[in-house]
Amino acid sequence: MFESAELGHKIDKATYDKEVPKLREALLEAQMDLSKLAKFPVIILVGGVDGAGRGETVNLLNEWMDPRFLETHGMGEPSDEELDRPMMWRFWRALPPKGKIGIFLGSWYTWPILNRVLGHAKTPELDQSLERARRLETMLVEEGALILKFWMHLSKEKQQKRLKMLEKDPKTRWRVTKRDWEHYELYDKFSAVNESVIRHTSTAEAPWTIVEGYDPNYRSLTVGKVILDAIRKRIDEAGQKITEVSAPPPLPSIDRLNVLKTLDLSQILSKKKYLTELEKYQGKLAILTRDPKFSDITVIALFEGNDAAGKGGAIRRVASALDARHYNIVPIAAPTEEERAQPYLWRFWRHIPRRGRLTIFDRSWYGRVLVERVEKYCSETDWMRAYSEINDFEAQMVRHRIVVVKFWLSISKDEQLKRFKEREKIGFKRFKITDEDWRNREKWDDYEAAVCDMVDRTSTELAPWTLVEANDKNFARIKILKTLCQQIEAEMKKK
Amino acid sequence: MFESAELGHKIDKATYDKEVPKLREALLEAQMDLSKLAKFPVIILVGGVDGAGRGETVNLLNEWMDPRFLETHGMGEPSDEELDRPMMWRFWRALPPKGKIGIFLGSWYTWPILNRVLGHAKTPELDQSLERARRLETMLVEEGALILKFWMHLSKEKQQKRLKMLEKDPKTRWRVTKRDWEHYELYDKFSAVNESVIRHTSTAEAPWTIVEGYDPNYRSLTVGKVILDAIRKRIDEAGQKITEVSAPPPLPSIDRLNVLKTLDLSQILSKKKYLTELEKYQGKLAILTRDPKFSDITVIALFEGNDAAGKGGAIRRVASALDARHYNIVPIAAPTEEERAQPYLWRFWRHIPRRGRLTIFDRSWYGRVLVERVEKYCSETDWMRAYSEINDFEAQMVRHRIVVVKFWLSISKDEQLKRFKEREKIGFKRFKITDEDWRNREKWDDYEAAVCDMVDRTSTELAPWTLVEANDKNFARIKILKTLCQQIEAEMKKK
Numbered sequence: 003m004f005e006s007a008e009l010g011h012k013i014d015k016a017t018y019d020k021e022v023p024k025l026r027e028a029l030l031e032a033q034m035d036l037s038k039l040a041k042f043p044v045i046i047l048v049g050g051v052d053g054a055g056r057g058e059t060v061n062l063l064n065e066w067m068d069p070r071f072l073e074t075h076g077m078g079e080p081s082d083e084e085l086d087r088p089m090m091w092r093f094w095r096a097l098p099p100k101g102k103i104g105i106f107l108g109s110w111y112t113w114p115i116l117n118r119v120l121g122h123a124k125t126p127e128l129d130q131s132l133e134r135a136r137r138l139e140t141m142l143v144e145e146g147a148l149i150l151k152f153w154m155h156l157s158k159e160k161q162q163k164r165l166k167m168l169e170k171d172p173k174t175r176w177r178v179t180k181r182d183w184e185h186y187e188l189y190d191k192f193s194a195v196n197e198s199v200i201r202h203t204s205t206a207e208a209p210w211t212i213v214e215g216y217d218p219n220y221r222s223l224t225v226g227k228v229i230l231d232a233i234r235k236r237i238d239e240a241g242q243k244i245t246e247v248s249a250p251p252p253l254p255s256i257d258r259l260n261v262l263k264t265l266d267l268s269q270i271l272s273k274k275k276y277l278t279e280l281e282k283y284q285g286k287l288a289i290l291t292r293d294p295k296f297s298d299i300t301v302i303a304l305f306e307g308n309d310a311a312g313k314g315g316a317i318r319r320v321a322s323a324l325d326a327r328h329y330n331i332v333p334i335a336a337p338t339e340e341e342r343a344q345p346y347l348w349r350f351w352r353h354i355p356r357r358g359r360l361t362i363f364d365r366s367w368y369g370r371v372l373v374e375r376v377e378k379y380c381s382e383t384d385w386m387r388a389y390s391e392i393n394d395f396e397a398q399m400v401r402h403r404i405v406v407v408k409f410w411l412s413i414s415k416d417e418q419l420k421r422f423k424e425r426e427k428i429g430f431k432r433f434k435i436t437d438e439d440w441r442n443r444e445k446w447d448d449y450e451a452a453v454c455d456m457v458d459r460t461s462t463e464l465a466p467w468t469l470v471e472a473n474d475k476n477f478a479r480i481k482i483l484k485t486l487c488q489q490i491e492a493e494m495k496k497k
Numbered sequence: 498m499f500e501s502a503e504l505g506h507k508i509d510k511a512t513y514d515k516e517v518p519k520l521r522e523a524l525l526e527a528q529m530d531l532s533k534l535a536k537f538p539v540i541i542l543v544g545g546v547d548g549a550g551r552g553e554t555v556n557l558l559n560e561w562m563d564p565r566f567l568e569t570h571g572m573g574e575p576s577d578e579e580l581d582r583p584m585m586w587r588f589w590r591a592l593p594p595k596g597k598i599g600i601f602l603g604s605w606y607t608w609p610i611l612n613r614v615l616g617h618a619k620t621p622e623l624d625q626s627l628e629r630a631r632r633l634e635t636m637l638v639e640e641g642a643l644i645l646k647f648w649m650h651l652s653k654e655k656q657q658k659r660l661k662m663l664e665k666d667p668k669t670r671w672r673v674t675k676r677d678w679e680h681y682e683l684y685d686k687f688s689a690v691n692e693s694v695i696r697h698t699s700t701a702e703a704p705w706t707i708v709e710g711y712d713p714n715y716r717s718l719t720v721g722k723v724i725l726d727a728i729r730k731r732i733d734e735a736g737q738k739i740t741e742v743s744a745p746p747p748l749p750s751i752d753r754l755n756v757l758k759t760l761d762l763s764q765i766l767s768k769k770k771y772l773t774e775l776e777k778y779q780g781k782l783a784i785l786t787r788d789p790k791f792s793d794i795t796v797i798a799l800f801e802g803n804d805a806a807g808k809g810g811a812i813r814r815v816a817s818a819l820d821a822r823h824y825n826i827v828p829i830a831a832p833t834e835e836e837r838a839q840p841y842l843w844r845f846w847r848h849i850p851r852r853g854r855l856t857i858f859d860r861s862w863y864g865r866v867l868v869e870r871v872e873k874y875c876s877e878t879d880w881m882r883a884y885s886e887i888n889d890f891e892a893q894m895v896r897h898r899i900v901v902v903k904f905w906l907s908i909s910k911d912e913q914l915k916r917f918k919e920r921e922k923i924g925f926k927r928f929k930i931t932d933e934d935w936r937n938r939e940k941w942d943d944y945e946a947a948v949c950d951m952v953d954r955t956s957t958e959l960a961p962w963t964l965v966e967a968n969d970k971n972f973a974r975i976k977i978l979k980t981l982c983q984q985i986e987a988e989m990k991k992k
Contacts, residue, residue, distance in 0.1 A: 057820055061819075061820075061821050062817075064817070064821060065816065069809075069812065069813075069816075069859065071828075073825065076820070076821060076823060078822060081576075081578050082576055082578070107821055108822075173780050176784070288668065288671070292671040314563075314564075318560045321560065324556075325552055326552055326556050326559060326571060327552065327571025327602055327603075328571060330568065331564040333565035339835065364565065
């Protein structure tokens, strides 16, 4: 795999000096087109062995290119805010927006490789990490990103030579740390793991480019040219008609009662019973969330449901059991400009809370497969791939001890009509009813189909949906509080 | 000061039950108008003594109001990312955007009060903190925010009673911590400090409202009504013609040579000398920024200058001495939608780096007093007040061991013309020259006046301007590198 990168590639100074001005000019031109015309994000990962010039190359790219459209992120030790969230959070928060280039020195491969080489993780765990990385990259590419992955390679002999050379020069001595030499001792182990990682993650949409790192001229020109060609190619393609990635096969038609129709919406709870239970479960939730063990976990409760199904009221009943210092409510409205310049899930990642916190999403990432699907705000391909992207997203959270509790509040069509009419009458509730609500109601069946698909495809063992019979508000609220308590308690009992 | 809040205010249940629905309706209506029509941010600080129902009141507000336009922030212990930045960073990152309400449980007063009571700070330090808080609030109000500050008060006797009551009830027992009782023991000390804080910071634009916290009905209704009235009043005022706050007296006319005209732009550095010095100071910068002591400080280098003065080239010479993992370049372009919904300085606060990092601003917060002043993008009042706001901002940074290095790159009008023409000729530089550059050039004198005012008003001992004679690029780059090294070195020598 590394054969071509051990041939002793070299570019003489004269050639280099002749090539660089042309390359720089072309890169600047490409950057300008990227930011003004094509508007897709470019994600560049720079990995490789110590001493292979990763940092130098990135510095050079910064020198060559226009820093207004370029961001470099050294992903070193994570901060405590980062450690408090799933591993990928720190990358999500650093993703370049459309029209910009983001260079990552150290990537989502760095820690899996290190952990494997140092023996903190076994091969199956490494494979899982790689599978997750692959899926992430697929998603980013489908969101329009161009991903370039560079691996700076050195043969064992050349690595030793480079490290010694760097150490000898007082100006570069600081670059060589004790850890570099420790890693050098592990060269063969690293090599095996690196090869396996590159092999498993060199996909069609995001292949690795292995670059021999010994000769700075060769290395820099190569990386520069690969970046240029890739951006240029994508920009030119963007000019043509894009062949839409074909959607996965359509859902099988459902010839039985669907999950919503099987709900018994006639279930009710008397006012008296309700008040007793409300006190009981709010009290329980209050105690659970103040338990010292709660500080090791995170809770995300998301609420979806028919319009007027009572999400707001239910959320308030949950919230009033909580300490205002430890929860927050994220209402999902239209995305902002900064959010529109990022992959779909970005605006949800940014709201993932720290450990010991509870976040309530009033509507959520499921908008993609509900309103956006029904109202055709996105293409079929987009919402079809969203199911697995969402499952991946939630799996990452669950792995990080985030309890993901998902509620669908279901009311009948008649009940909705009744509530719409009531709301129009009551002063302070009339804000809650808009023309859009009436329009949505006309698409009741489309929404129902979308909800059934959503439940079928995203109710996982890790993060199951709880369907809430909500014709009776009392019944619904208690079911929600009870479910929330159960799921939090179950997670707190682990470990 | 607390007399009215020790009278035993009480609202009976019947009155409360009658009043609340009306209040809720009015609050919801006000929120809706706020988000749709008036669009200003509402900042609510909730402070007060332990047991006075701060958390309960905030929970209730969350229940009453529409959570889509309301954010609650419990400002507890700061995270390591927050500790790595000036104290106010965590508040800036949590500020509500226009049209929303942000409730802060724990505010910029919490720590100054605690530190004073517990003896970690003396009165002069407390006074300084309060002065800073006052200035911050003035700025926020001038940016359009409505600030409401609530102080929940209890007499000593009532505090004891409330704490005991809360402790007795199993459902509220968790609320009373050992710290609450410790604070109770310090009641008189707290009382004195609290009073002084409230007295010093009850300004016309952001007065404190002291609320007796013993009776929940009284407390909740009072807070709700004050919020309602204040928002309503501001919305109604917004409908009328706003009387612009009169600008401070105009700058005195400058009858001597200005700071720019005294620069000797003929200074040059030979190519040979340049290369030697470049190597020397880039090497020095490289070593300084890798020094272990560097991890205790932060560096912000900002570049302003005439168009075509060579900011980009200078920035690249600085950057190439640095490790890409530890610096980033923030190019300041037009603000995004999220940035426009916040006070002017918000978009700079969000880029303040952690300790051990260096951030280069390519243009900066000085845009307010340069391009925005000259092009009249903001009112005279806005840019006039910007001088002191910027000084405050930089003082906060410097106090946190952030070295703020400010460069103005100055070229002559003739030199600029020469460079514009050159740029139009060279392919990859032609992006750098736009119609706007030519238009700006026509306002040369206005810009010159703005620069001189800027230097006069913001070149402080803490964060002085370095004027760089930039007709000769070599000379300019070395002066910049040298200055940067000196200022970093000086800070690292402290402590």
